[in-house]
Amino acid sequence: MGKLIKLFTSLVTSLYTLLTIMLLVVVVFTVIVFTSDGIDNASSNIKALFSSIKSTSVNTADETSQQSFGRGFSASDPQNLGNVADPNYVITFPKDHYSHDSFDIEWWYLTANLQDGEGNDYGLQWTLFRFRNPNANAKLSKSQQASLKHGTDDDSLMLEDRPKAVGSDWSNEHIYMAHASVHSESKHWFSEKFARGNVGNAGVEKSPFKLFIDDWQWQSPTAGLLPSNLTFNTKLISNSASNNNENSKGENSNTDSYLNVQLNLANTGPFILQGQRGYSIKSANGKHASHYYSAPFITVEGTFTARDSGKQIAVNGNAWFDQEWTSQLLDEATLGWDWLSLHLDNGDKIMAFQMRLQDQADYITGTYINADGSTTTLRPSDIELNAIELTSVGNKKLPLYWQLKVEIKGVEVSIKATKNDQWNPASIAYYEGTVAVSGTHSGKGFLELTGY
Numbered sequence: 001m002g003k004l005i006k007l008f009t010s011l012v013t014s015l016y017t018l019l020t021i022m023l024l025v026v027v028v029f030t031v032i033v034f035t036s037d038g039i040d041n042a043s044s045n046i047k048a049l050f051s052s053i054k055s056t057s058v059n060t061a062d063e064t065s066q067q068s069f070g071r072g073f074s075a076s077d078p079q080n081l082g083n084v085a086d087p088n089y090v091i092t093f094p095k096d097h098y099s100h101d102s103f104d105i106e107w108w109y110l111t112a113n114l115q116d117g118e119g120n121d122y123g124l125q126w127t128l129f130r131f132r133n134p135n136a137n138a139k140l141s142k143s144q145q146a147s148l149k150h151g152t153d154d155d156s157l158m159l160e161d162r163p164k165a166v167g168s169d170w171s172n173e174h175i176y177m178a179h180a181s182v183h184s185e186s187k188h189w190f191s192e193k194f195a196r197g198n199v200g201n202a203g204v205e206k207s208p209f210k211l212f213i214d215d216w217q218w219q220s221p222t223a224g225l226l227p228s229n230l231t232f233n234t235k236l237i238s239n240s241a242s243n244n245n246e247n248s249k250g251e252n253s254n255t256d257s258y259l260n261v262q263l264n265l266a267n268t269g270p271f272i273l274q275g276q277r278g279y280s281i282k283s284a285n286g287k288h289a290s291h292y293y294s295a296p297f298i299t300v301e302g303t304f305t306a307r308d309s310g311k312q313i314a315v316n317g318n319a320w321f322d323q324e325w326t327s328q329l330l331d332e333a334t335l336g337w338d339w340l341s342l343h344l345d346n347g348d349k350i351m352a353f354q355m356r357l358q359d360q361a362d363y364i365t366g367t368y369i370n371a372d373g374s375t376t377t378l379r380p381s382d383i384e385l386n387a388i389e390l391t392s393v394g395n396k397k398l399p400l401y402w403q404l405k406v407e408i409k410g411v412e413v414s415i416k417a418t419k420n421d422q423w424n425p426a427s428i429a430y431y432e433g434t435v436a437v438s439g440t441h442s443g444k445g446f447l448e449l450t451g452y
Contacts, residue, residue: 081327082102082103082327083103083327084327084328085279085289085291085325085326085328087276087279087289089278089279089291090278091273091291091293093224093225096291097225098206098209099130099204100291100325101130101132101174102132103132103325103327104131105130105132105325105326106130106325107127107128107129107130107322107323107324108211108323109126109127109128109322109324110124110125110126110127110319110320111124111125111320111432112125112263112317112318112319113318113343113434114300114315114316114317115317116313116315117314121185121434122184122304122315123181123182123418123419123422123434124181124182124183124263125179125181125182125424125446126178126181126230127179128176128178128202128211128216128218129176129177129178129179130174130176130197131175131176172197172199173197174198174203175194175195176194176195176196176202176203176213177192177194177427178192178193178202178213178216179191179192179424179426180192180261181234181424182234182259183419183433185419187236187238187240188238188421189236189237189258190235190237190426191232191233191235192426193213193214193216195214201213201214208220208223209222209223209225215231215232215233216232216233217230217231217232218230225267225321226266226267226321227265227266227267229262229264230261230262230263230265231260231261232260232261233259233260233261233307234259235257235258236257236259238421256306256307256308256311257307257308258307259305259306259307260304261302262302262305263300263302264302265298265299265300266298268299269295270297272293272294272295272296272351272367272375274293274294274351275289275292275377276377278292278293279291280292280324282328282329282337282355283357283363284360284361284363285360288329288331288333288334288355288363289326289328290325290328292322292323292324293322293323294320294322294323294341294351294367295320295321296341296343296351296369298319298320299316299318300317300318301314302315303315320343320349320445322341332358333357334358334451335356335357336356336450336451336452337355337356337448337449337451338353338354338387338399338447338448339351339352339353339447339448340352340353340402340404340435340446341445341446342415342435342437342443342444342445344443345441345442346441348369348370348371349369350366350368351366352364352385353365353366354385356451363380364383364384364385365378365380365383366385366406368406368411376408378406382406382408384403384405384406385402385404386402386403387399388403388414392420393420393422394421394423396452398423398431398449398452399449400416400417400420400431400447401414401415401416401417402447403415411440412439412440413438413440413441414437415435415437415447416435416436417435418434419433419434422434430449430450430451430452431447431449431450431452432448432449433446434446435447
């Protein structure tokens with residue numbers, strides 16, 4: 001595992017760091033606390049904080065300081081940049097559930113808001129990432145490289161027929177990473193896996209469809225994404241109930257260090273093409289974009305089984321799935337993003353995100369999804385997304401309280417994390433957790449914060 005992590009971290013190169021951020025956060029947050037006269041001023045001060053963080057950077061090799069989210073492919077080696085998102089590309093299924101190997105990064109991502117029979121809430125996340133190593137084909141001929149670059153997204157080109165680097169199946173251009181997380185009121189289970197692509201222990205299979213990394217598997221009986229069965233296991237990393245010598249009602253005992261998860265996923269609505277027919281613009285200048293679709297109408301039934309005690313908990317609820325692929329979100333200008341997926345109690349859904357980019361204004365957009373599956377793309381002028389309050393999580397100050405306004409849909413809601421400490425301590429750490437929605441509409445959802 002150490003060698004794989006080292007291999008991955010060597011891939012994720014050119015990450016410049018921000019030594020002064022923590023001091024800046026403390027100073028500006030103090031200003032917020034002692035000078036704000038209310039929510040409006042607090043929101044203004046937080047936006048100023050974000051602006052200061054974006055404009056403050058120090059290039060250093062100190063691995064202990066905070067790192068920016070971008071990897072620097074385009075800045076460090078632009079000739080090896082993978083395919084870029086194309087506004088004329090037409091997303092089709094089931095083809096586009098599969099891997100798009102000529103793009104630098106891709107992820108298949110599930111979040112779920114679940115409950116057990118006693119009314120206890122759980123938040124669940126499962127994500128499979130694929131990273132392309134732009135230097136893996138250095139030993140291939142130019143004609144082989146051209147074939148790989150322009151052919152690997154072709155549905156007719158099977159994995160075993162693709163050009164390979166000279167020497168070994170291990171010498172290929174893909175690394176997979178997966179994250180699994182489950183939150184109860186007082187506990188957090190989280191695990192991370194790495195695997196080399198094309199050698200049999202991670203990847204995507206087509207018919208029947210399967211996403212897998214070792215024994216973590218998403219399997220469908222058809223060539224499509226859904227219906228499917230998802231199985232994985234994850235390790236207990238925090239347990240506030242044990243610190244208080246008590247458990248939340250319905251949770252596993254303090255000795256249950258591993259959780260086995262089995263979920264049955266069914267789709268009750270259409271796939272949603274985000275942005276412009278699946279071409280999702282991420283910046284005002286249009287230089288950052290991805291191909292992006294969602295499955296926000298997933299119902300879930302399943303079980304959590306404590307490995308140590310054997311105790312089972314039946315759960316059910318709603319889930320949201322995203323697949324996204326790009327080569328344009330890993331440059332040095334990408335500082336991170338704030339992303340929300342919301343299940344409203346009236347059946348409607350909302351996706352909204354804010355991209356934070358170096359030397360550019362934050363870019364905010366989203367999609368309003370009606371209960372019948374019809375959609376409205378939310379342009380930056382249609383949506384207001386404001387961080388209202390910063391919350392201490394470990395040694396960080398994170399925006400866990402937001403206000404969202406979509407005037408054309410009569411939406412004005414507050415969005416709050418249901419549990420503050422939902423930080424995933426991964427190799428590239430980020431925040432991923434459940435939120436509650438109140439105001440003109442009520443509901444549940446997920447918040448993701450990267451680059452902090």
